[in-house]
Amino acid sequence: MSYRTALAHVLTGAVASGGEPARMHGRFPRSGVTALGRAGLLGLTIAPELGGGGRGLAEAADVVARVAHVCPAAATVLRSHYAAVAVVEVCGGAWVRAEIAAGRHLCSLALEEDGPETTARRAGEVVTLQGRKRHVVAAGEADSYLWSSGPAGAGVGPGGRSLWLVPAHAPDLYVPARAAGPGPSGSATSTVCADPVRVPASARLGEDGGGERLVRDLVLPWLAELAAVTDRTDQEPVLVAS
Incomplete structure (x- = not known):
C-alpha cells in the first residue's frame, strides 16, 4: 500500500473527526495522530529495515499538506x-x-529557550538538563522531545550546542x-520545563557541541519546507486520494 493510500484511509476518518474539536475546543487530535501512526505515517521517513517507509522530505511535505486541509493541528504536530x-534517523x-x-x-x-540557555551537566553516565523551552508543539502529548542545551563537556568551544x-x-x-502558543488551536503548543531532568549520556544525539550543525543542516530545512506547504494549503487544492 502506498503512503497516499494509507493516508486516504485515515484522513476522512479519524483525522477529520479530530479537526473540529481541535479548532473549536482546543483539544489535541489524539485519535488522528494515533491513526496516522497505525497507518505508518509517523514512521514515513524511517529506514525500511526498521519497519519505516523509507521516504524523504518531499513525501513528508505531501502528507503535511494533505493533513493541513483537514486538521491544521495534526499537520502542525506532524511538522x-x-x-x-530527521535528526533521530541520522543520530538515534x-x-x-x-x-x-x-x-x-x-x-x-x-x-526555543524561554529564558537562559538550558544547561547540561555530566556526572559519569548521567546528564542533568535544566531550562525552559517555549513554543513546544504537542507539549505534554509527545513521547519525546528533541531538546537543545549548552554542551555538557568542558572542552567544547563557545557557541556550541548539544541535542x-x-x-x-x-x-x-x-x-x-x-x-496559548503560536500554533493552531489543538496543537498543544506550550512551554515545557526541565527542573532539572536527568537523562543518560547516551540520550545525546550527535557530538557534544555539534547540535548547531544538526539544527542548521536538518531541522531548519525540514521546518522551512513543511511550513511552506502548510502556508500554501489555503491557495492550492490538495486531493485526499490519488
Whole structure:
C-alpha cells in the first residue's frame, strides 16, 4: 500500500473527526495522530529495515499538506515530528527509530529557550538538563522531545550546542500550563520545563557541541519546507486520494 493510500484511509476518518474539536475546543487530535501512526505515517521517513517507509522530505511535505486541509493541528504536530525525526534517523538508536516506524512514538521539537540557555551537566553516565523551552508543539502529548542545551563537556568551544532525545515521562519534566502558543488551536503548543531532568549520556544525539550543525543542516530545512506547504494549503487544492 502506498503512503497516499494509507493516508486516504485515515484522513476522512479519524483525522477529520479530530479537526473540529481541535479548532473549536482546543483539544489535541489524539485519535488522528494515533491513526496516522497505525497507518505508518509517523514512521514515513524511517529506514525500511526498521519497519519505516523509507521516504524523504518531499513525501513528508505531501502528507503535511494533505493533513493541513483537514486538521491544521495534526499537520502542525506532524511538522514538528518529522523535523525532529530527521535528526533521530541520522543520530538515534535503533530501538527508538523502530518505535517511531511502528507508530508508537511521537517526537517534538524543544529548541526555543524561554529564558537562559538550558544547561547540561555530566556526572559519569548521567546528564542533568535544566531550562525552559517555549513554543513546544504537542507539549505534554509527545513521547519525546528533541531538546537543545549548552554542551555538557568542558572542552567544547563557545557557541556550541548539544541535542538530546528527552523522554516525556522523565521525572521533573513538566508542562506548567497549557498556555496559548503560536500554533493552531489543538496543537498543544506550550512551554515545557526541565527542573532539572536527568537523562543518560547516551540520550545525546550527535557530538557534544555539534547540535548547531544538526539544527542548521536538518531541522531548519525540514521546518522551512513543511511550513511552506502548510502556508500554501489555503491557495492550492490538495486531493485526499490519488
